[in-house]
Amino acid sequence: MTDIIIPNLGNEISEAEITEWLVGAGEEVEEGDVVLLISTTKTALEIEAPVSGKISQINFSDGDLVQVGDVVGRIE
Amino acid sequence: MPKNIPIDPIKTFSKSVLKSSGIPIHQYQKSIQEELKIYGKENLIELLRHMYIVREFETMLNSFKTKGSYKNIEYIYNGPAHLSIGQEAAAVGSAFALKTEDKIFGSHRSHGEMIAKGLSAINNLSRNKLNSIMDTHHDGKLISYIHKNFNNKEFNDAEMFLLTGVLAEIFMRELGFNKGMGGSMHAFFTPFGAFPNNAIVGGSSGIAVGAALHAHLKQNKSICVANLGDGSTGCGLVWEAMNFAAMGQYKNLWPKPFNNNPPMLFCFMNNFYAMGGQTLGETMSWDRLSRIASGVNPEQLHAETVNGSDPLSVADAVIRKRNILLEGTGPALLDIECYRFSGHSTTDTNAYRSREEIKDWKSFDPIELYSQKLLEADIIDKKNLDNIIEKVQNQIEILTSKVVDRELTPSIDITKKPTIIGDFTFNKQVNRISKTANDLLMDINQVNQIKNMKKKSRYGKTIDGSLLSGMRAITLRDSLAEAIIYHLSNDKSLIAYGEECRDWGGAFGVYRGFADIIPMNRLFNAPISEAAIVSTAIGYAISGGRAIIELMYSDFIGRAGDEIFNQLAKWQAMSAGELKLPIVLRASIGSKYGAQHSQDWSSLLTHIPGLSIVYPATPYDAKGLLASSLKSNDPTIFFESQRLYEKVEIFNDKGVPEEYYTIPIGKAVKRKKGRDITILTIGASLYPVLDASEELINHKIDAEIIDARSLVPFDYDMLISSVNLTGRLLIVSEAVERGSFANTIATNISRFAFNNLKAPAIVIGAPNWIAPGADMEKTYSPQTDDILDSVFRDFFPEKRVNKKGLRKDWNFLELAKKGL
Numbered sequence: 001m002t003d004i005i006i007p008n009l010g011n012e013i014s015e016a017e018i019t020e021w022l023v024g025a026g027e028e029v030e031e032g033d034v035v036l037l038i039s040t041t042k043t044a045l046e047i048e049a050p051v052s053g054k055i056s057q058i059n060f061s062d063g064d065l066v067q068v069g070d071v072v073g074r075i076e
Numbered sequence: 077m078p079k080n081i082p083i084d085p086i087k088t089f090s091k092s093v094l095k096s097s098g099i100p101i102h103q104y105q106k107s108i109q110e111e112l113k114i115y116g117k118e119n120l121i122e123l124l125r126h127m128y129i130v131r132e133f134e135t136m137l138n139s140f141k142t143k144g145s146y147k148n149i150e151y152i153y154n155g156p157a158h159l160s161i162g163q164e165a166a167a168v169g170s171a172f173a174l175k176t177e178d179k180i181f182g183s184h185r186s187h188g189e190m191i192a193k194g195l196s197a198i199n200n201l202s203r204n205k206l207n208s209i210m211d212t213h214h215d216g217k218l219i220s221y222i223h224k225n226f227n228n229k230e231f232n233d234a235e236m237f238l239l240t241g242v243l244a245e246i247f248m249r250e251l252g253f254n255k256g257m258g259g260s261m262h263a264f265f266t267p268f269g270a271f272p273n274n275a276i277v278g279g280s281s282g283i284a285v286g287a288a289l290h291a292h293l294k295q296n297k298s299i300c301v302a303n304l305g306d307g308s309t310g311c312g313l314v315w316e317a318m319n320f321a322a323m324g325q326y327k328n329l330w331p332k333p334f335n336n337n338p339p340m341l342f343c344f345m346n347n348f349y350a351m352g353g354q355t356l357g358e359t360m361s362w363d364r365l366s367r368i369a370s371g372v373n374p375e376q377l378h379a380e381t382v383n384g385s386d387p388l389s390v391a392d393a394v395i396r397k398r399n400i401l402l403e404g405t406g407p408a409l410l411d412i413e414c415y416r417f418s419g420h421s422t423t424d425t426n427a428y429r430s431r432e433e434i435k436d437w438k439s440f441d442p443i444e445l446y447s448q449k450l451l452e453a454d455i456i457d458k459k460n461l462d463n464i465i466e467k468v469q470n471q472i473e474i475l476t477s478k479v480v481d482r483e484l485t486p487s488i489d490i491t492k493k494p495t496i497i498g499d500f501t502f503n504k505q506v507n508r509i510s511k512t513a514n515d516l517l518m519d520i521n522q523v524n525q526i527k528n529m530k531k532k533s534r535y536g537k538t539i540d541g542s543l544l545s546g547m548r549a550i551t552l553r554d555s556l557a558e559a560i561i562y563h564l565s566n567d568k569s570l571i572a573y574g575e576e577c578r579d580w581g582g583a584f585g586v587y588r589g590f591a592d593i594i595p596m597n598r599l600f601n602a603p604i605s606e607a608a609i610v611s612t613a614i615g616y617a618i619s620g621g622r623a624i625i626e627l628m629y630s631d632f633i634g635r636a637g638d639e640i641f642n643q644l645a646k647w648q649a650m651s652a653g654e655l656k657l658p659i660v661l662r663a664s665i666g667s668k669y670g671a672q673h674s675q676d677w678s679s680l681l682t683h684i685p686g687l688s689i690v691y692p693a694t695p696y697d698a699k700g701l702l703a704s705s706l707k708s709n710d711p712t713i714f715f716e717s718q719r720l721y722e723k724v725e726i727f728n729d730k731g732v733p734e735e736y737y738t739i740p741i742g743k744a745v746k747r748k749k750g751r752d753i754t755i756l757t758i759g760a761s762l763y764p765v766l767d768a769s770e771e772l773i774n775h776k777i778d779a780e781i782i783d784a785r786s787l788v789p790f791d792y793d794m795l796i797s798s799v800n801l802t803g804r805l806l807i808v809s810e811a812v813e814r815g816s817f818a819n820t821i822a823t824n825i826s827r828f829a830f831n832n833l834k835a836p837a838i839v840i841g842a843p844n845w846i847a848p849g850a851d852m853e854k855t856y857s858p859q860t861d862d863i864l865d866s867v868f869r870d871f872f873p874e875k876r877v878n879k880k881g882l883r884k885d886w887n888f889l890e891l892a893k894k895g896l
Binding site: 011012013014015016017039040041042043065 | 528545546547548553554581584585588666667669719722
């Protein structure tokens, strides 16, 4: 089981908004696939799947605010 | 980092040889008969006359400097005279080839170039146009003086206007083109296409490129020329400027009709010496100056080395380069080899060159050679030649006799108007924003980043008073973006550039989404050339445009030191207000990245007269002050703190208005009323001071907090009236304490509010050493505890509160004695 984590977003930035999940729970993903779009006050970022597998958990919905380090989803 | 120019690894690593195509050296070979057909007899003779005028003018200056007299005129001239005797063919030949609307920018040795350009313009302009220029310049004062003092039939009034304007400027008289505020090395007269000469070697290079960019965006079919010395090839700015003019993006990325290079000619008046250092063979590595072009672009800047002892060779080259530039395939470079018979300055003893060398070059005296050429070809006879020489000498003598006369041609009387130079420093003019620009790529409101901002709360707190996230409320970053995009979309004369400004949206995201709205020719990525970024903005602005530029981190100001300190800050005053520099320089004060990325250098710039300086700390102020800065016609340094980009508005309970508004520069704001002590904050220090003030209430100390917002000008009225009530002043800034602007304010308050002060004004700044890395940063910028400690120690020792800050036991005097 591998966490999908909100990465460090740069100097003086601590939070982000979930713009859009590109996958749903239960979907198969390949390592490197873009699974999630987030935005900060400074920029927009694409979050990739850290490993191949099935999305087992999605912890935040589109529009939610998340902090750097938050586990936003899991891949099994 | 445009995605449409992919960098292909296969292509990158394939084997090949980089070829260069050779640079022509002295290839000119037209006969005088061919030139006669091109120019006609009259023009060929006129060329000679112009060279004589330049020679005699500078001979006169030399005579004053070395002997204190010229002919029978006695005069002690105390200013500089960097003469170009021997280089007349370069100046006159080049000017002859240029049109009036072409702009030349010069060096400290550019009297000749400026006079030659003026003479050429006078010959090319219609009488009506000439009259209108002369009648409107300084309300017609100079032309009235000319008509009053010189016989119109004997002397061409426009030539007397030009030569008197230049000489009076050199002699620091009010009738000078810039009222004597520029002097010898900074003289210019823009209506004739003679733009500022520059006393900083190479200083004109970037300014000229900025002017070329303006000509390019206006598509006005003129070119810009930087007349530079060979010594300037050792200057970083010159290389930055050559690259800036040659950048690949014009051709590769800019939209039509701007998809070619600005019309820029780098004209090196190569006399082989940089003062006393010999460029050829000693201080420079090129064996031929033109070689430097090989390092700039595949076209090698169409470089050529030409014979600067022959005006026709120079004119021929300039005409050909001009054509290339108007086709848009520039920039171009000319290496005009010539020899300066006069010393670098009049105190030059020729310690660095031999008498033999000077003698050898005497047989290449351009005036002698060209006179001979015209005589041999029967274009002029000896009698006519002598007549020209006599007339020129007479012309220079008579105008000089009038200019040296202090009664007739006085300097500005500074004893009568002691602050007049101050009056030239700022124009305080405000630009009217015209109308929606017609070149926008997309409706602003359709752009995602703008749409996202519109969804946010304008105020930073919820109804119950809790703080909103920067994702939910307008941040300082957003408010900067709102002010800038308003101006960019409503003022087509405004351009924005700097490092990573376009696709990235600026290193700190202020420009995010702008690339979808503003075409590339008005919003582009600059090379990592801080000097050229500032310098080109100056050229763009003095040509009639407006610019907002950014240097990413304010720590990089050092890279643009001369351009900010000597150019941006000074040209308005050095031109006696003739030039306007509507430029906003965004300088972002960093955090967490250590000594070279975390310095508050606001004090460094307040030390330089001539710059408006603002440093807002809240979203509301940031938007309003940036709008004012963008409207202002004065050069403005706009400091931002990276620690504050995420701040939401908590002071103005209506939040940051969505609509456009301005906040006047020079007005402070009271953040909290209080009666016991005034705490003045500069920039980001507002927030720790606010925290400190809450703690102070527990100790029954009611602090009044004033946020400076603007440093130059500074709102002394508000601060003095506050200090008059509280009797105590603490100033908190993140700039290093030694020499900081906070100390200037403290000194002034000690003078102007002395009677009401209960204690000396105290300054807390950063310590006088480097900013450490992220984990240690709180030991550097003043923290809440440092502020509390100071209040208790310096103002309320009777409170006997335990000190908690890192500086609590510092012996400030001992540190100061150690240089810390």
